[in-house]
Amino acid sequence: MQSGTVERYLDLYHQFAGETSIGTPVEVSLEDLADVLFCTTRNVKLVLRKMEEEGLIAWQPGRGRGNRSRLIFQSDRDTMLLDLARVMAQRGDYKLAFELIHKHGKGSQVKERFTEWLDHHFGYRAEMGEGKGLVDTLRMPVQLPIITLDPGDIYYAFDAHIVRQVFDRLVEMDAATGQIVPSLAHAWECSQDATVWQFHLRKGVHFHNGYPLTAEDVRFTLERLRVDKAHNWLMRSVVKIEAPDPRTIRIELAKPNRIFDQFMSSSTASILPRDAVLKEGEAFWRSPIGTGPFMITEWNEDRLMLAANPSYFSGRAHLDGVVIAFMPPEHGVSSIKCWEKLLIDHSVQVTKPEAEWDSVETLSQGCTLMTWNMGRLGPQQSPLFRKAMDLLIDRRRMIEDLGEDRKYPARGLRPDAHTPYRTIRFDRNEADLLLRAAGYEGKPITMYAGTSHRTDAEWIQARCAEHGIPVNVQILTSYKLQRDTSEADCVLYSIVLDQDDVCEIESYEQHGSFLKEHLQPEFREWAKLQIDLALAAKSTDERRIVLGQIEERLREESYVLFLVHRKNNAAFQPGLKGVTVSPLGWIDFKDVWVQTGSGVVM
Template sequence: MQTAAAERYLDLYSRFADGMAVQTPVEVSLEELAQTLFCTTRNVKLVLRKMEEEGWVRWQPGRGRGNRSQLVFQLERDTMLLELAQRMAQRGEYKPAFELIHTHGKGSPVKDRFSEWLELHFGYRTELLDGKRHVDTLRLPVQTPITTLDPADVYYAFDAHMVRQLFDSLVQYDTSAGRMIPGLAHAWECNKEATVWQFHLRKGVYFHHGHEMTADDVIFSLERLRTGKAHSWLLRNVVAIETVGTRTIRIELAKTNRIFHRFMSSSMASVLPRELVEHDEEAYWKSPSGTGPFMAGEWNEDRFVLSVNKNYYNGRAHLDGVVIAFMPPELGASSRKCWEKLILDHDLLDANPDEELCTFEMLCKGCTLLTWNMSKQGPQQSALFRKAIDLLIDRHSMIRELGGDRMYAARSFRPDDNTPLRNIRHDPAMAKALLREAGYDGTPITLYTGSFNLRDAQWIADRCGEYGIPILVEQIDNYKKRDLIDKADTILYGIVFAQDEVCEIESYEQHGSFLKEHLHPDFRAWARDRIDLAVASKTSEERRLILGEIEERLREEAHVVFLLHKKTNASYHPGIKGITMSPLGWIDFKDVWVQSHTG
């Protein structure tokens, strides 16, 4: 089927045969057809001839003055539409496929039929490539676009997850074991004061474009990170970065930091190839080269393709490739991570159609929250007003009414063992008293949020509206625009901790972080001093206590409103192995494999 010709057929069908049965003659002129197809009458005749050859239409030209021509559509619209959308999806043209259905399939079941077909299209497949070798590919639909792959400027959890597929950092943090493990550095140490750290680089680690990683690449990447990047905070106390010999990196700090190696395990401190970035950075980010388990391939508005790094120093991935398909939420996708229940192997399903799927479920290490803009005049400047909003939000009702992945009420960043049992205070009477004491005069509040949290924001706006607090909800999908942060009275968003302590510190120090940007400068300065004290502590218990002081002050002074803890999950065939969730809440690709069906 020729895509252009098929789309022209659908255009003609919509214009002249909508609501009619196929095989019904329609009187039409060449001029009307030309207007519909935006072409000349001569070209219309060529188009009709091709459609007749395909068996899609019958065309009977009118003979004599005043006799109109007749056009007979022989193929039902939905059949043509579904087949064309499927062909587009098979080529990776997901957005045009949804747009086509949105344009021509209104009021028909074709959208649902296409969604059902997509569930079979996505998942794990073993395919024959060029008739020579089998390749294992995982195709996953997501609503979350990739904003950037530059580790130094990553804001979103999905971006950070994709960075982990392409790049590596000096060391890694094993969250399950709670310990540091080697990365690009095979060993490391610090002096007694933890002000001088040394990282010893592996030999034989190559970037995807074939060049061996050197100490020069590491120093370049860290120096690049130090200045003007969102995550420059990772290195704010660094005095000097230098090489010792040919394969050792020495980093000197102005202050003690006993978890600096944890800082260096952040994917935001990934190592880039100096040669390519310096040569043409704009071109580099269109197809970045790293040292990670997968290599970047085609990247457009429809999909992002990863291919396996066969020479990965830490062991080749079992998959040969991953295709991330970007599903437009406004045109048919319904969940944030559409790959839930789609981690399937279709050969295994065919062999064992009745076999029960396994489910992997994880409570995310983080929460949704509201931050109040203390740099803007408005009711939020009053702690009494902020506390009143906290008391008006009945989180347990919110969970019951909105459902989905919303699990527990939050009173802090992280869930703990008591989270399922904890009852967060909801007290409208006290809230009203606080509003009166604050002298609140009904001034509207502007709440900004992204599409994924829009229902939560509207729910809060509706409840506050019942108590005379008008909240104007504004949807934004590019949080990097600084003016949006400045304009908002409050922002509703979700935070995920890939590493507890490091990510918590990131929230207070990352340039562009909503929490940091909305806090008063005096609070930020105080928090920075507490952070310096925490990272100098000798025990995790002492660090937790000091960082807990910052969180406690946020809660007591209502600088933030902690809302909900959410879950993430995936269902998959038991024959698919190695399914694990990263701390960021996304499926790790490297260790996914299939146990072959043996009969």
């Protein structure tokens, strides 16, 4: 049955069926039907004939002047709607499926039934591919749109995660050991004063279009980062980038940077194919190519499709493909966190209850926080008011009330060994005293927050109301939130630190970072000097102390309210192996595989 015919049936049912039961005639005219279907009466007759042939309706044309025709609906609307929504989802049209249900499914259980079906649609499946062989595919639902896949402009963790699937960097940070390990570069060294760095590229690496990686691609990528990119901070103090031969890249710095190799492991330093970027211009970014473990085969408003790179230099991915479905948040899909349980092998019968599934839980390296916009006039200009706001928020109660992935109260950007035992000061009485000392007279404050932080924002709004502080909460999409926060007194969001030092510096220096843009110029200049000292530090401990002074001042002067640390979870059947959660909070695709046999008994 063609989907176009079913959609027209649903349009007619919506307009004429009303409370009429299946099989009951409804009087209509061809002109009435033409108005609903937006076509001529001649085309209406063709549509009706098609519907009759497929058993959807019975049509009794009127005979003679004044005699109206009769239309008899013979198929259940909900069944037809659910079947069509499933067909749309299977071909990747998730947004259209939800729009269809929203239009025709009011007052029914179709949306709930469709969402339940989606929970089984997503996850791991071994399916027959076009070449008749089995294809291992992982389908993931997300409510986060991809803002950009240009490494130089990425801001959100989800974008950075996808960039890491498509592109590679010169070196990588091993999350387990905290050490820098080879990637596109097999070796590297720096001068004694850490002002000259040299990287040596491995042989045999190719971009997805088949062209070999050369030092010119690296030079082009890094030079591009220096010019008008949100992450040009990564090239701070770089004075010269040279490619003395096809396999060597040499970088000179004006100031010492003893963790420049860590800088090169950042997602923003992902290496681009020079010739393809220059040739295709903006078109390149609609389907970018890199050297990474996965290649983009389709990217639209409904989904992103990735296929394994068969010649990946670090070993082919076990999965053949990944499909990421962009679920419309306005339809309230229950699977916003579904990726935590999506690693289900649908090709085998479930023999163990969910409670016995394997799981991975990690503490997200970052926090949820609120930054005050010091470039805008308002109560936040008073340090007493900012301190009062800090004291009136009970982080532990916030975690107890809201639950979900909120784990511990936050004192700073990242959790440490003491985080589970630390108590963050909360004092309602002192908060009220500070509000009076600040001369606060009840002026409303405007808080911006993304869609994923709605409940956090509304909880803070309620606590502030208890102290006579009206908060106007504005919930914005990620795209709108990133573009302009000049009218906000504060912004509530989360920071994810993929790599400790580099991502912390990024928060202070990236163009568009709420933390940077909201701080006073004097503070930003002081922070920049602290970062220079940290980069020149000869030991990790010294560097951490220097960077920690920036965070300490943010906390002491209450420019930032650190709120909670969150956890990442992934629950999956025991047969699925290689499941890890990256520091960005997402499942690493490359090493996921399925154990099809019973395994070896030890």
